[in-house]
Each structure stands twice: as structure tokens, then as C-alpha cells.
Amino acid sequence: MISWRRNRRQIRKLLSMSTSDAAMTSLVEEPAAPHHPINLGIAGLGLAGALMVRAAQLDGGVSLVAAADPRAAPLKAFMHDFDANGYTNVQDLCKDEAVDVVYIGTPHQFHAEHAIAAAAAGKHIILEKPMALTLAECDAILEAVQRYGVCLVVGHTHAYDPGIRAMRRVIAAGHIGRVRMITTLNYTDFMYRPRRPEELDTDAGGGIVFNQIPHQIEIIRTLGGGKLRSVRASCGVLDPTRPTETIASAFWDFKDGTTATSVYSGADFFNSDEFHDWVDESGAPRDPQHASSRRKLKHYAGLSESEQRAQQFSYGALKLPLHAPMYQPHFGITILTCERGEMRSSPSGFTLYDEHGAHNFALSPSTGYEGIFNDLRLALSTGNSPRHDVHWGKASAEAMLALLQSARERKEVALTHQTAMPHDY
Ligand SMILES: NC(=O)c1ccc[n+]([C@@H]2O[C@H](COP(=O)([O-])OP(=O)(O)OC[C@H]3O[C@@H](n4cnc5c(N)ncnc54)[C@H](O)[C@@H]3O)[C@@H](O)[C@H]2O)c1
Structure with missing residues (x-):
């Protein structure tokens, strides 16, 4: 495996660049995002939810404050592990004042309904792929995000x-x-x-x-x-x-x-x-x-x-x-x-x-999820759209x-x- 120092030397030589180490590092390394605390609520505690919980634990700046799932076993485990609030439906999760970002990892057919509920409750959203099942559903999400002035990132994906x-x-x-x-x-x-x-x-x-x-x-x-x-x-x-x-x-x-x-x-x-x-x-x-x-x-x-x-x-x-x-x-x-x-x-x-x-x-x-949190933090700190925003998600x-x-x-x-x-x- 090649070290970072050698990476930077190599890439500079390779690309015939005469830039500083700092510039080279920023080329291949994930740029740091502004600090912005994220109080995350997880909708859906299946495979996707479990992967997101692990990514949030490793991030260091994300608090896992609540979750929703109709199944008792994963919900009970989550509430116990994080001393967090638990709900059997997403609408109640969205009403939780401790939550400021809702991650939607529920089955595809619920993405539009759950994203719109989160937006209407004033929550920012990380929405699993695919954004929705039809373009009409994508438009309804887009309309809700714009109307309630919240930020939506489509992810995780391997991009x-x-x-x-x-x-x-x-x-x-x-x-x-x-x-x-x-x-x-x-x-x-x-x-x-x-x-x-x-x-x-x-x-x-x-x-x-x-x-x-x-x-x-x-x-x-x-x-x-x-x-x-x-x-x-x-x-x-x-x-x-x-x-x-x-x-x-x-x-x-x-x-x-x-x-x-x-x-x-x-x-x-x-x-x-x-x-x-x-x-x-x-x-x-x-x-x-x-x-x-x-x-x-x-x-x-x-x-x-x-x-x-x-x-x-x-x-x-x-x-x-x-x-x-x-x-x-x-x-x-x-x-x-x-x-x-x-x-x-x-x-x-x-x-x-x-x-x-x-x-x-x-x-x-x-974990492959750092970029999601970074894009969200950047968007929340600057007021700009995240890169994988509603328009990007609709296009995909x-x-x-x-x-x-x-x-x-x-x-x-x-x-x-x-x-x-x-x-x-
Ligand atoms: N990005 C990734 O790498 C990745 C990996 C897996 C799944 N996914 C996506 O995550 C989503 C879920 O897939 P999965 O594989 O985790 O499915 P899953 O079957 O493993 O889990 C779905 C969970 O949602 C819960 N659920 C069902 N209806 C619900 C409702 N109305 N409200 C709240 N929770 C509800 C189920 O009880 C279950 O725990 C899909 O959009 C899928 O495409 C993404």
C-alpha cells in the first residue's frame, strides 16, 4: 500500500504539477467540511438503517437521537444502544424536536411519503436511493423541499x-x-x-x-x-x-x-x-x-x-x-x-x-458515507444546495x-x- 506522502509526490510528478503539498492533498483527499452538528433520526432500521447508524457512530459529529420502525426488535435495540427515542411510524419521528435531520432508509414505495412528511415538519433529509419510484413523486418531494425550505441530500450511493x-x-x-x-x-x-x-x-x-x-x-x-x-x-x-x-x-x-x-x-x-x-x-x-x-x-x-x-x-x-x-x-x-x-x-x-x-x-x-455528511454540513453552513440535491436525485x-x-x-x-x-x- 502506498503512503499519503508518496501519493502526493507521485501525483505531482505524474500530472506535471508544481503546486504545493496542500493543493495536492486537497486534490485526492475528501475536503474537510465546516463543523455543523447533526442530530439524526433514522427512519427504517433494516440493512440501510444499520449501515447509516454505523457511519453516524464513526463520524464523530453526528448524534443518533431517534428512530422509527414498525418492527419491535431493531427499534428496541436502537433505543437501548443510544438511549434514544423510538417510534413505530415515521410521522411521529418527524415530530420529535430532538431531530434536525431525518435519514429515510425505508422501502422504496415509502420514500416520497416519508420525505414529504419530514420536509413538512421542517427537518432536513438524507433520502436513500432511488429518490422515488416515479418522476411525479420526485416533483412532489421537490415541491415540499422548496416550500418548507429544507435541505435534501440523495444518498447513500457508491458515487x-x-x-x-x-x-x-x-x-x-x-x-x-x-x-x-x-x-x-x-x-x-x-x-x-x-x-x-x-x-x-x-x-x-x-x-x-x-x-x-x-x-x-x-x-x-x-x-x-x-x-x-x-x-x-x-x-x-x-x-x-x-x-x-x-x-x-x-x-x-x-x-x-x-x-x-x-x-x-x-x-x-x-x-x-x-x-x-x-x-x-x-x-x-x-x-x-x-x-x-x-x-x-x-x-x-x-x-x-x-x-x-x-x-x-x-x-x-x-x-x-x-x-x-x-x-x-x-x-x-x-x-x-x-x-x-x-x-x-x-x-x-x-x-x-x-x-x-x-x-x-x-x-x-x-465507510463511503463521509461525503454525505460533509455535503450536508457544507450545504447547511453555506445555504447552498448540496451536490446530490433534489434536482440531481430527480435526474438520476x-x-x-x-x-x-x-x-x-x-x-x-x-x-x-x-x-x-x-x-x-
Ligand atoms: N445505499 C446503500 O448502500 C443501501 C443499502 C441497502 C438498502 N438501501 C436502500 O435503503 C432502503 C431500505 O432498504 P433495506 O435493504 O434496508 O430494506 P430492509 O428490508 O432491510 O429494511 C427496511 C426497514 O424499513 C422498515 N419499514 C418498513 N416500513 C416502514 C415504515 N412505514 N416506516 C418505518 N420503517 C419501515 C422495515 O421494518 C425494515 O426494518 C431502500 O431504499 C434501499 O434501496 C441502500
Whole structure:
């Protein structure tokens, strides 16, 4: 692994820059955000809620003050662990005066209702992907956020991974030229982890398109500047017992002529962590394995999948170590081609390839959530919009829905609600 000091020397040499150490550090490191305390309420204590609780504990400036979940076990565990308030519904959580930011990690079909309730109660919002299931729902959230004057960040997504953000800063600094082509691929076990019934129904927001593709769209839009022009995609349902999209591939065209390809499979035969030195999505080492989730699902055949999911992935049941994983979080392999170099995400950060060869950059350990809190703090301190704001989230939702439409109609679909990633990202 390469040290920070060597990183800075290397990147300066590589990019033929004559800037100070401080300037170089700010290029690849996550910039510090202004101090701004966050009193967080968690809506939904499943897998996403548990990941957010861990990230909040590690942040140091976030207080976990309340949570809402209709299920007793995770709620009781949360209230006990943080001496916090607990509610069985999100509306009551939003009324809690101790809460100033609500994280919405509830199932997709509730995102709009819960975000609007939080906004109406004057709470700032971190809203899980996808922002909502339709553009009409996105517009209703947008209207509520504007009317009540609150700040909304869409996340977590893997566009917040330090490796993606560092590559974005190298691009924005302009030293290896314009981005021309992006490739992102991920092969996982997604469809064979225990699923709630609605997660197996596309019309209810199930399948990989609503759950996993938003990560790829946000990565592509972050690296490519944000403004997509069109998509041509194909999707596949592979297993009649899990009748929703398991695979998707798409060709994305940006307004400036940059192109991107995204490939995703949740079939659990091949796992592309094999290409990542067997480091998993969170950045933790994992045992080499393929199809193990399929075998495990059969093993628990007596329990409903919802029950299996709750027993394995809820807050309290899921044991997450209280430190950032030793490698970087990632969403498969991402490679981008610029005019004077190429970059890819790597287990320790990212690698830059130029005419001198390959150069690895190790980044500080991360949960992948630091950028969310930083963007929120920056927005709350300055009054500016966060980078992944409602407009950005709506643009990503538009891209997700267009991918599905393109696959169904077998034709290219134009995108009209796209927003640019600010140049200072
Ligand atoms: N960004 C990420 O890495 C990531 C990871 C996992 C999930 N997610 C997202 O998080 C959201 C939840 O997914 P999950 O995998 O955690 O699901 P999950 O099934 O593991 O957990 C959902 C939780 O929400 C609770 N819930 C259901 N209805 C509720 C309601 N009306 N009010 C309050 N709580 C309610 C359930 O009891 C459960 O505890 C989805 O939007 C998903 O896309 C994001």
C-alpha cells in the first residue's frame, strides 16, 4: 500500500504539477467540511438503517437521537444502544424536536411519503436511493423541499466512495484531459439475498433496476459531469421464481459526447469481487465464493424471506465492526478513459494510468458515507444546495426509469431533466 506522502509526490510528478503539498492533498483527499452538528433520526432500521447508524457512530459529529420502525426488535435495540427515542411510524419521528435531520432508509414505495412528511415538519433529509419510484413523486418531494425550505441530500450511493470522488477531482482539475468513456460493471448475489415480496415485483419498485442501477447511474453521472442525453438498455428476468430484473446493461450518451457503459448482474453465479482481490462492496475482505447466497436461501426454506431478511440484516441483528473497513468501498469495477490517461477504482483507492505507467493511490479508510455528511454540513453552513440535491436525485431517477423504458421498448430513450455536477465537486 502506498503512503499519503508518496501519493502526493507521485501525483505531482505524474500530472506535471508544481503546486504545493496542500493543493495536492486537497486534490485526492475528501475536503474537510465546516463543523455543523447533526442530530439524526433514522427512519427504517433494516440493512440501510444499520449501515447509516454505523457511519453516524464513526463520524464523530453526528448524534443518533431517534428512530422509527414498525418492527419491535431493531427499534428496541436502537433505543437501548443510544438511549434514544423510538417510534413505530415515521410521522411521529418527524415530530420529535430532538431531530434536525431525518435519514429515510425505508422501502422504496415509502420514500416520497416519508420525505414529504419530514420536509413538512421542517427537518432536513438524507433520502436513500432511488429518490422515488416515479418522476411525479420526485416533483412532489421537490415541491415540499422548496416550500418548507429544507435541505435534501440523495444518498447513500457508491458515487460517494472516496475512490470515485478522488477520480472526479482529478478530472475536474483538468490534468488528464476530458473524460471520453466510462465503463462500470458489477456482478453480485443481489437477487438471491432474502427479499421482501415487493422487492421481487418491478411495478412495486423491486428488482435490480430500482435498487442497484441507481449506484451505477450516480457513479457515471458524477464522473461524466451529470448531463446525460440518452440511454439504450436491455434487461433480463432470469428466474421465474424471482420475476423481476436480475440483469441490465446500458449504453449512456452524455450531452457533451462522453459515453458510458453499465453492466449489472445480480444472478449470484459469478461475483466480480473476484476482480477486486476479494474485497466486498463495503471494503471488507471476503471469502472467495460464488452462488453461496443461492445455497443459503434454500437452506432457510422454512422461513419467509421477509423474516430471513429481518433476522439477518436488521439493526441489532447485523453485527458491523465499529471501524471503517480496511479497504475502500466500491461498486464493482469502474474504468474511465480521458484524453491523456485512464483511471480505475481499486481496493485501496484508485489507479491512474498514463504514458509513464500505472500509479496506485491509497485513500484513507472509509465507510463511503463521509461525503454525505460533509455535503450536508457544507450545504447547511453555506445555504447552498448540496451536490446530490433534489434536482440531481430527480435526474438520476429519470435515468433509472429511462433505462427500464428503453429495455421494454427496445429503443433509445432521450433524457430531459438532467443536471450538471458542480465543477468544484
Ligand atoms: N445505499 C446503500 O448502500 C443501501 C443499502 C441497502 C438498502 N438501501 C436502500 O435503503 C432502503 C431500505 O432498504 P433495506 O435493504 O434496508 O430494506 P430492509 O428490508 O432491510 O429494511 C427496511 C426497514 O424499513 C422498515 N419499514 C418498513 N416500513 C416502514 C415504515 N412505514 N416506516 C418505518 N420503517 C419501515 C422495515 O421494518 C425494515 O426494518 C431502500 O431504499 C434501499 O434501496 C441502500
